[in-house]
Amino acid sequence: MAAERLVVIGGDAAGMSAASQARRLKGPGALEIVAFERGHFTSYSACGIPYWVGGDVEARDDLIARTPEEHRERDIDLRMRTEVTELDVAGQRVKALDRESGKTYWTGFDKLVIATGARPVRPALPGMDAAGVHGVQTLDDGQALLDSLDALRSEGPRRAVVVGAGYIGVEMAEAMLKRGFEVTVLNRGEQPMATLDADMGRLVHEALDGLGITTVNGAAVTKILTGPDGRVTEVATDAGTYPADVVVLGIGVEPETGLARAAGLPVGPHGGLLTDLAMRVVGHDNIWAGGDCVEVLDLVAGRTRHVALGTHANKHGQVIGSNIGGGYGTFPGVVGTAVSKVCDLEIARTGLREKDARAVGLRYVTATIESTQRAGYYPGAKPMTVKMIAELRTGRLLGVQIVGREGSAKRVDVAAVALTAGMTVEQMTALDLGYAPPFSPVWDPVLVAARKTVAAVRGAGS
Amino acid sequence: MAAERLVVIGGDAAGMSAASQARRLKGPGALEIVAFERGHFTSYSACGIPYWVGGDVEARDDLIARTPEEHRERDIDLRMRTEVTELDVAGQRVKALDRESGKTYWTGFDKLVIATGARPVRPALPGMDAAGVHGVQTLDDGQALLDSLDALRSEGPRRAVVVGAGYIGVEMAEAMLKRGFEVTVLNRGEQPMATLDADMGRLVHEALDGLGITTVNGAAVTKILTGPDGRVTEVATDAGTYPADVVVLGIGVEPETGLARAAGLPVGPHGGLLTDLAMRVVGHDNIWAGGDCVEVLDLVAGRTRHVALGTHANKHGQVIGSNIGGGYGTFPGVVGTAVSKVCDLEIARTGLREKDARAVGLRYVTATIESTQRAGYYPGAKPMTVKMIAELRTGRLLGVQIVGREGSAKRVDVAAVALTAGMTVEQMTALDLGYAPPFSPVWDPVLVAARKTVAAVRGAGS
Numbered sequence: 001m002a003a004e005r006l007v008v009i010g011g012d013a014a015g016m017s018a019a020s021q022a023r024r025l026k027g028p029g030a031l032e033i034v035a036f037e038r039g040h041f042t043s044y045s046a047c048g049i050p051y052w053v054g055g056d057v058e059a060r061d062d063l064i065a066r067t068p069e070e071h072r073e074r075d076i077d078l079r080m081r082t083e084v085t086e087l088d089v090a091g092q093r094v095k096a097l098d099r100e101s102g103k104t105y106w107t108g109f110d111k112l113v114i115a116t117g118a119r120p121v122r123p124a125l126p127g128m129d130a131a132g133v134h135g136v137q138t139l140d141d142g143q144a145l146l147d148s149l150d151a152l153r154s155e156g157p158r159r160a161v162v163v164g165a166g167y168i169g170v171e172m173a174e175a176m177l178k179r180g181f182e183v184t185v186l187n188r189g190e191q192p193m194a195t196l197d198a199d200m201g202r203l204v205h206e207a208l209d210g211l212g213i214t215t216v217n218g219a220a221v222t223k224i225l226t227g228p229d230g231r232v233t234e235v236a237t238d239a240g241t242y243p244a245d246v247v248v249l250g251i252g253v254e255p256e257t258g259l260a261r262a263a264g265l266p267v268g269p270h271g272g273l274l275t276d277l278a279m280r281v282v283g284h285d286n287i288w289a290g291g292d293c294v295e296v297l298d299l300v301a302g303r304t305r306h307v308a309l310g311t312h313a314n315k316h317g318q319v320i321g322s323n324i325g326g327g328y329g330t331f332p333g334v335v336g337t338a339v340s341k342v343c344d345l346e347i348a349r350t351g352l353r354e355k356d357a358r359a360v361g362l363r364y365v366t367a368t369i370e371s372t373q374r375a376g377y378y379p380g381a382k383p384m385t386v387k388m389i390a391e392l393r394t395g396r397l398l399g400v401q402i403v404g405r406e407g408s409a410k411r412v413d414v415a416a417v418a419l420t421a422g423m424t425v426e427q428m429t430a431l432d433l434g435y436a437p438p439f440s441p442v443w444d445p446v447l448v449a450a451r452k453t454v455a456a457v458r459g460a461g462s
Numbered sequence: 463m464a465a466e467r468l469v470v471i472g473g474d475a476a477g478m479s480a481a482s483q484a485r486r487l488k489g490p491g492a493l494e495i496v497a498f499e500r501g502h503f504t505s506y507s508a509c510g511i512p513y514w515v516g517g518d519v520e521a522r523d524d525l526i527a528r529t530p531e532e533h534r535e536r537d538i539d540l541r542m543r544t545e546v547t548e549l550d551v552a553g554q555r556v557k558a559l560d561r562e563s564g565k566t567y568w569t570g571f572d573k574l575v576i577a578t579g580a581r582p583v584r585p586a587l588p589g590m591d592a593a594g595v596h597g598v599q600t601l602d603d604g605q606a607l608l609d610s611l612d613a614l615r616s617e618g619p620r621r622a623v624v625v626g627a628g629y630i631g632v633e634m635a636e637a638m639l640k641r642g643f644e645v646t647v648l649n650r651g652e653q654p655m656a657t658l659d660a661d662m663g664r665l666v667h668e669a670l671d672g673l674g675i676t677t678v679n680g681a682a683v684t685k686i687l688t689g690p691d692g693r694v695t696e697v698a699t700d701a702g703t704y705p706a707d708v709v710v711l712g713i714g715v716e717p718e719t720g721l722a723r724a725a726g727l728p729v730g731p732h733g734g735l736l737t738d739l740a741m742r743v744v745g746h747d748n749i750w751a752g753g754d755c756v757e758v759l760d761l762v763a764g765r766t767r768h769v770a771l772g773t774h775a776n777k778h779g780q781v782i783g784s785n786i787g788g789g790y791g792t793f794p795g796v797v798g799t800a801v802s803k804v805c806d807l808e809i810a811r812t813g814l815r816e817k818d819a820r821a822v823g824l825r826y827v828t829a830t831i832e833s834t835q836r837a838g839y840y841p842g843a844k845p846m847t848v849k850m851i852a853e854l855r856t857g858r859l860l861g862v863q864i865v866g867r868e869g870s871a872k873r874v875d876v877a878a879v880a881l882t883a884g885m886t887v888e889q890m891t892a893l894d895l896g897y898a899p900p901f902s903p904v905w906d907p908v909l910v911a912a913r914k915t916v917a918a919v920r921g922a923g924s
Contacts, residue, residue, distance in 0.1 A: 062839040310904045311897035339896035377524040413895045421883030433875045434801030435773035442772045
């Protein structure tokens, strides 16, 4: 039997995890693997870019988990700087453009993996392409930003404006602070970290103030102003104008699905490809998709959402590669867990925010508690705020948000598992969580929050 | 209607939590509360004693959550230095001995809470009562140890021998190290931390070596040798003799149930009182028991065990107080979670060890992985070892053990929730745990362990 050919579009986490796992299960005699990557790098940690820019991570290559050469040593025919420009589903072939030579050619496939990732949202505003305005989506972006910082005058105050106050925005705010910049974060919304409810976002706002990061809420960017050399000088918003030596865009991403849409593959309400539990594109037995270009089932809301996170992309790749390699795997969905930090401030969330719950027809109660991440008498005990949301009547956990200091964020994992298991907040009050004074008060803050939420469920009656 | 009288025996976590919660729900007009405490203190954190001795916590009173006066302000008739010496179940009365006056008297009850705690295991060996030999069970013990340290000569090396290598032992080893002592831990077993399997205990042993703490395994103490002044000079074991200026006993505790046994109340195989889910003593509708004097259901093993931990004692008290106060609460059981640290070494466990699984007739597979607690490229990334145990065939999670550095131990909570929910390791591979480089590699170590355990389950066949 001739080898089947697997074609992979996209050489980062999902695509190359799929290729690697398929290769682990099937040798080159049974499966030929061709992978196309339009950029210069494979299998790197985009999530690490803020720490490289901020100087915590020394070298760009530290972020690369596996180089093109390493993939090729595993019998993967990896074609770098080669973009797939057309997908012919019926003909089972893709058209590729070699960006170096400019040549195009068709390659047939028996099985296809679409892992085209996401692209940063770049509003079409005047000056967005000016020198000194940078996205931080790819390693190339990060390198361009670092080169741009090197070119700046070193005397006098240096001002950075970060556009967007989501997790990329706040992580880049820390990075620029570490680089010695005065940092202003321009936030279109009511409070930073719109992935939290506004009451918890306010705590982030106050903490950012304390760290010396200025956050301006309700500030939608209208224009980037430039100097005679074409370089950014100011950022104009409907709320005022802010001087800037450099501008970092951290305003989120959307699924990169132009190719798949053009080929008639199904996309969901958030613009991502729709797959089944085995990560096959809906309606197509020989096409898989994973990573930042797909929508995933939100297990709490019962509908799909788009979550661009390396940890999901890696799991998708693992599942896809297992299934293509003759094994078995599924990706049941997410509960929406995210953690981030700004200096010693830690921010975490999982499950639904209040507005998410409302949007899917759930009625709920909330409770917010303040505790400490260690026993109050133990050195380094610091405030930690936990907000918990539970369904009315049933008391089923719907979501948890945490804002605190060192040792706070990863406690959200307890809630992530409880959400996955469909636990009620009453059940959570009995959880046997690790206790010792350096790690927790005798009542873990998550348990304190659960107890208060139980009271809220009971108090809310029917 | 005359007020009912609630009598509470024991003024620490379980007893006073029960009293406080009952008082919250019922005023003094409906419920009279009399509490007896034979010692000098109420509601304190015994778990904090090592950190007070080590100097991390400045003052003894920092460990006291609520003083006798504060309890009395809440209309609790708290009688300090008063020991209950007899319990007349049929007559619904207790006999109390006022240690100050030497007087005894009977007090009747409608409802009774037994919260007599645990007592340290003190083998009856020659010299165990010598000056310089100290337990660390109570605040009085801690104070005596600190006084003893002050009295020591300050010139020359000062040597501490810690007897026992469980969590109290290793925490006290850290404390004595911080006090400037050369520390030797004498461990009767194969490896320190017998709450872990020996393969994980070996990692603790190596790490203790690295911290400058000498651990001697297989060293059962036979005798404490003293000088002409009656003070300890050496500790003799069957494996050799160790010089000691001070000896700390950290060899565990057993339920303090003499009073209850004498009254005919039911105790289990580990010597603890047996209760139902509402924490009522089995067979007695008006007697509750909680804290270190009871056995609790191990939800994984399906049988009772004795776990002396403040976090359980507080939960028991809360449940008991709710039920006595006319509310409703249950304590379903434990999964056996424990976390501890020695300097920057973190140790955690939950669920069953291999021998626990064997003891209850479970067949299992194990997998051990080494990862890092942060992304490998992020500053401060350090090794973290996770051992996972799952049932043969079903793949149900049975236990997790973790040895690592800062940021490792509390990850065991993920497994604690998964155990409570009865998850399989296959289900765990899909858990949506928080990911960002400062908090975790892109595959959280718990997920890596779950994946390897899934492979072990599959590989083990039937």
